[in-house]
Amino acid sequence: MWTSDLSDLLWMVSISTCVKVLLVPSYHSTDFEVHRHWMAITNSLPVKEWYNDETSEWTLDYPPFFAWFERLLAVFASRVDPRMVDLVEGLNYATDTVILFQRSTVIAADCVLYWGLWRFCRKFTAEKQRLLYAAVVFSPGLFMVDHIHFQYNGFLLGILLLSLSCLREGRNVTGGFWFAVLVCYKHLFAVAGPVYFVYLLRHYCRGTSWFWNFMRLGSTVITVVGLAFGPFVYYGQMGQVLKRLFPFGRGLCHAYWAPNFWALYNTVDKVLSIVLRKLGKDIPGPKAAMTGGLVGDSSGHAVLPNVTPAITAMLVLLAMLPCLVRIWRRPRRSEVVQWVVYAYTCGYVFGWHVHEKAALHFVVPLSLLIADSVDAAGDFLFTSTVSYYSLFPLLFKSREYPIKVSLLLLYVFVMGIYLPHYFGNLSPDNLSNTCVESEEPDESTSDKSRSGTRWTMISSLQEVELLGTCRKLYLCGLLPLEIYSQLLHPYLFKDRLPFLPLMLVSVYCSVGLFYAWAKQLSACFNQPKPDIHFQM
Secondary structure (H helix, E strand, O other): OHHHHHHHHHHHHHHHHHHHHHOOOOOOOHHHHHHHHHHHHHHHOOHHHOOOOOOOOOOOOOOHHHHHHHHHHHHHHHHHOHHHHOOOOOOOOOOHHHHHHHHHHHHHHHHHHHHHHHHHHOOOOHHHHHHHHHHHHOOHHHHHHHHHHHOOHHHHHHHHHHHHHHHHOOOHHHHHHHHHHHHHHOHHHHHHHHHHHHHHHHHOOOOOOHHHHHHHHHHHHHHHHHHHHHHHHHOOOHHHHHHHHOOHHHOOEOOOOOOOHHHHHHHHHHHHHHHHHHOOOOOOOOOOOOOOOOOOOOOOOOOOOOOOHHHHHHHHHHHHHHHHHHHHHOOOHHHHHHHHHHHHHHHHHHOOOEOHHHHHHHHHHHHHHOOOOHHHHHHHHHHHHHHHHOOHHHOOOHHHHHHHHHHHHHHHHHHHHHHHHHHHHOOOOOOOOOOEEOOOOOOOOOHHHHOOOOEEOOOOOOOOOOOOHHHHHHHHOHHHHHHHHHHHHHHHHOOOOOOHHHHHHHHHHHHHHHHHHHHHHHHOOOOOOOOOOOOO
16 A cells, blocks of 8 residues: 555655746745855854854854754755855855755755655545645645745655654654754744643653653653754853844844734734824824834834734733643644644744744645545635735745746645545435534544545535635635735836735735634634544
């Protein structure tokens, strides 16, 4: 079975890789120079100076494991073109050779994503595997962010999938190990730390051997963190490392507001300031303080109370609290993915200086749940569409416009057809006209035998309804929003109010993703399913 399953994944990966190769000449953001410069830093300087270097404005601000990853890439880069990893001569160096090399490293690093995806799906039925493979491998968000804009999210998300797959199989220490590794690559993934901590404490550190389990788990995590940060502790650089990892001076929002709660908060503040000024009130502060489109240009609000990093951290934890209570009471491994998805959604909606690219942290894991129920599939289709559309402003050049639109429309079209077909085929009785969740089998039953009986689905003669009327109407609203942003605004305002289209996209998508957050909160409290038994 495994050979056949792997072949399904491999042909999808082959198609995806061909698309990525075609995207090599496309636009790349400043992140391209960021990662090239990080290779130069790690290649040219001793370890103790990595987090002190200020040769460029693109200072190293990822955890040590990612710095070592850049050091590994620099070994090969120095053989391809030595100037690429020269700390001074290499600044803003972007020849065709450099572009091809760096694009190739992202494509190669995606092998970790495919490994994690295969490991997560390896016990599922072939039909379910193909569905999940397609949802992740052909993600337009990964194409846009990693292979056009330029980042390494696929590689990092692959480590997350490895961790989740281990937790679902009951391999708690291994799951904790991979999560610790992930956080030491990119600290923003630590948002799910409370979920991991409570779950592992309640699910693994229990019974008569709870103390030894706790020590085993703790020593594993401490070892990983020690390997990552130990050299910098030795050189007395931990203060500098932490300063780089948590640059709170960048402001509440990024240049393009991520579509979260703070985009709505900023908009309300802006509207109130305009209204009060019209009424003759003296409102302090610059008129465009929150709409200038500059990083760090969000130092204060005109009317509403100012927000600090501590407030955002508290809101993230408060939003996560109901989920943590649920985990404490019923730590079921079959629900781990749902909880992690919710944790990253909380971090996105309420976090400090959130980048719109962070939507990948919850959308990609959410795709692993789409075969569980029609509701989960509908939530994914809605959330992924809004999240991936919100990434459009990242690719602002005209030649990439048909690419990003085609990627999203094709993905939504295919998933919108494939998902109803998948659930329709699960029906054991073609005359059934109801959708009822059946009783979960005994834990000794394999996932293969459960797949056709977990759900009694709508008759194949009827269309499975994934999105209700309200969600369909909301998604239809993306079309006039895009028409205004691309055509009407330039015609009406010329070069004035350049940030307004970004603001409208952010605010409109914020409403949809805030709704998605509420749905994820609700999903965490649905009737729990018994833990899934996996053959080891």
